[in-house]
Amino acid sequence: MTESPPPMPHEFLRRIVLAGVVAGCVGAGAMTTEPAHHRGKRFQNNYLEFEPKGLAALIEWRVAAAREGLPRPPETATPRVAAELDFIRANAGAGPAMIPPSPGSATPAAWCRRAESRS
Numbered sequence: 001m002t003e004s005p006p007p008m009p010h011e012f013l014r015r016i017v018l019a020g021v022v023a024g025c026v027g028a029g030a031m032t033t034e035p036a037h038h039r040g041k042r043f044q045n046n047y048l049e050f051e052p053k054g055l056a057a058l059i060e061w062r063v064a065a066a067r068e069g070l071p072r073p074p075e076t077a078t079p080r081v082a083a084e085l086d087f088i089r090a091n092a093g094a095g096p097a098m099i100p101p102s103p104g105s106a107t108p109a110a111w112c113r114r115a116e117s118r119s
Contacts, residue, residue, distance in 0.1 A: 037046050065071070091098055 034040075037044055
């Protein structure tokens with residue numbers, strides 16, 4: 001009985017690629033059922049039973065809310081902070097020298113000062 005010669009490098013590579021393709025095809029068919037948290041092509045929370053109610057129920061709900069004065073206006077205004085435009089512009093133009101925020105620096109202004117001290 002004669003021994004077959006070892007496969008040539010290109011033959012070995014061809015076998016590896018073929019094995020990968022077969023494994024990919026087998027793996028692609030493994031998940032034929034949809035996950036439990038999906039309904040059709042949409043996400044659905046697992047802990048809620050969902051029954052679509054339709055447009056009429058939505059309109060009833062909004063009319064009832066309007067009758068009760070809901071949603072009520074906020075008791076306090078939403079806090080607002082002015083944008084630090086100098087920091088934003090400096091950071092946008094920094095390119096690779098941009099220094100991302102670190103846990104120790106509290107504000108964008110501190111990041112700019114740190115960046116300026118390094119240049």
